[in-house]
Amino acid sequence: MALEFFFTLALYGFVTTIGLILILDPTNIPSFGIKGKLSFDQHDLASVSHDFGGQSQAEPLAVFHPDSAEDIARLVKAVYESTQGLTVSARGHGHSVNGQAQTSNGIVIRMSGSPTKPARINEKLKYVDVWGGDLWINVLNSTLGYGLAPKSWTDYLYLSVGGTLSNAGISGQAFRHGPQISNVYELDVVTGKGELKTCSEKQNSELFYAVLGGLGQFGIITRARIALEPSPQRVRWIRVVYSNFSAFTQDQEYLISLHGQSPDVEKLDYIEGSVVVDHAGLINNWRSSFASPGNVSSLVGVANGGVLYRLEIAKNYQQSNANSVDEEIEALLKRLHYIPATTSTTDLPYVDFLDRVHKGELKLRSQGLWEVPHPWLNLFVPKSRVEEFDKGVFKGILGNHSQGPILIYPINRNKWEKRTSAVTPDDEVFYLVAFLRSALDNGDSSQTLEYLNNQNRQILKFCDDNGIKIKQYLPHYTTQKEWIEHFGDKWSTFYRRKMEFDPKHILATGQGIFYPNF
Numbered sequence: 001m002a003l004e005f006f007f008t009l010a011l012y013g014f015v016t017t018i019g020l021i022l023i024l025d026p027t028n029i030p031s032f033g034i035k036g037k038l039s040f041d042q043h044d045l046a047s048v049s050h051d052f053g054g055q056s057q058a059e060p061l062a063v064f065h066p067d068s069a070e071d072i073a074r075l076v077k078a079v080y081e082s083t084q085g086l087t088v089s090a091r092g093h094g095h096s097v098n099g100q101a102q103t104s105n106g107i108v109i110r111m112s113g114s115p116t117k118p119a120r121i122n123e124k125l126k127y128v129d130v131w132g133g134d135l136w137i138n139v140l141n142s143t144l145g146y147g148l149a150p151k152s153w154t155d156y157l158y159l160s161v162g163g164t165l166s167n168a169g170i171s172g173q174a175f176r177h178g179p180q181i182s183n184v185y186e187l188d189v190v191t192g193k194g195e196l197k198t199c200s201e202k203q204n205s206e207l208f209y210a211v212l213g214g215l216g217q218f219g220i221i222t223r224a225r226i227a228l229e230p231s232p233q234r235v236r237w238i239r240v241v242y243s244n245f246s247a248f249t250q251d252q253e254y255l256i257s258l259h260g261q262s263p264d265v266e267k268l269d270y271i272e273g274s275v276v277v278d279h280a281g282l283i284n285n286w287r288s289s290f291a292s293p294g295n296v297s298s299l300v301g302v303a304n305g306g307v308l309y310r311l312e313i314a315k316n317y318q319q320s321n322a323n324s325v326d327e328e329i330e331a332l333l334k335r336l337h338y339i340p341a342t343t344s345t346t347d348l349p350y351v352d353f354l355d356r357v358h359k360g361e362l363k364l365r366s367q368g369l370w371e372v373p374h375p376w377l378n379l380f381v382p383k384s385r386v387e388e389f390d391k392g393v394f395k396g397i398l399g400n401h402s403q404g405p406i407l408i409y410p411i412n413r414n415k416w417e418k419r420t421s422a423v424t425p426d427d428e429v430f431y432l433v434a435f436l437r438s439a440l441d442n443g444d445s446s447q448t449l450e451y452l453n454n455q456n457r458q459i460l461k462f463c464d465d466n467g468i469k470i471k472q473y474l475p476h477y478t479t480q481k482e483w484i485e486h487f488g489d490k491w492s493t494f495y496r497r498k499m500e501f502d503p504k505h506i507l508a509t510g511q512g513i514f515y516p517n518f
């Protein structure tokens, strides 16, 4: 009741500002012209107060279920014109790990699950227009019927389009197609002033590039036009194991370099990899959809430094070309330097390959291990320093204990548009290193949230002490000084764009970059 009263006062503030005097009771909201639902329901508030990370909790004053992009524009405009210090945070699927989609002094807009326009496909120009809150799994399902699919993915598809485009959106296709933010033609965006704008490379381009990788700071993505390609039917998916880090990374770099070469060279469609410091248990293996040969487990521990590296590659194909796939893969594998007899192969429909991590989610859920704290750390490590990172972190700080999968794969920087807000290291090739760890409270002190967060700090300190200029992906900082360092020479543009598109700093305050400016 007290909360409703407080919010009613706040509402009164912005209502009077926009010249409407009718509303003190939230049930009168339609008088704003807002058709969606502004909810004060305790269950609704609680559902947006936490995220996948499970480390931060913030309850908003209200949750908004929008009816349309125009609806969002009206709400943001009202907040922008109020003098109450309210904020607005778009929430996609809430899969952030540090409260990035939360706010305690404002309204959370529930983008995913809101009733909005269905995806619209243009078969001729090969693109799809989707709602910003749509999940990628739904985008895929809507395009497949036309024999088309987006080109660039995340490993997990239960993330919203707006949520991944606010970061970058990367997976094993990024070396070839670039991140998801390099595969968008056009956006509709509600700015922090409540203006609904269409933007692209040619139209309102400053807003377009600001929003891509912009951590939700410049506007709320309500529509995205995503590039499509003919959808492959099947995928041949192969894993091989290395004990030598140089051989592993040289092979990865060789494989990503093939795409710049002549059309006759065999090429892959997906290249990832992982570090195996600890092979035991579901927590370390939940993302593995198919088994490695038995000898791999026995190799852990006898390997150099007790660490193994698993290369993961895939080739897409149409059923009619099935015969040539074996030959192509065989020719490629002959040029690699992995441990013989560690190959494992599977073959599956394209959708099953793209949706592979969801199977891991179901396994963890069945054992009550999904909704635990996730102190994830994602880093971009420059190629020139990745060997030192291996020695200091994988063979050093981790101490043969991972508490979750550790991904590592190279990405070509030339596939990243420099004008976006996303930041990468300066090297032409850099590695994503993702520590995807789960904290457990089971009496083992090396599995606790505190232990893992402390280890994350040690990893960052190691890089700092040794001058390894990493960039955090899905960044999390607590001071503006750190954010300025993170953006480096992009900071002045980032700041200028913020003043232009969200001058009162009302959007996505959960990122902790800017605070409301009233």
Ligand code: FAD
Binding pocket: 051, 052, 089, 090, 091, 092, 093, 094, 095, 096, 097, 100, 101, 102, 111, 132, 133, 153, 154, 155, 156, 159, 160, 161, 162, 163, 164, 166, 167, 168, 169, 170, 171, 215, 216, 217, 219, 220, 221, 222, 474, 508, 510, 511
């Ligand atoms: P939320 O957590 O809801 O929001 C994230 C941020 O974006 C917030 O600041 C929010 O305000 C803002 N935002 C949300 N929607 C919009 C919008 N429409 N317009 C503007 N701003 C908006 N990332 C990868 O790149 N590759 C992966 O393979 C990958 N795998 C993952 C697997 C799992 C299991 C998880 C939990 C995360 C993974 N991620 C991956 C990270 C993920 O891409 C980001 O955390 C992403 O932000 C999550 O999307 P979401 O819809 O849950 O966003």
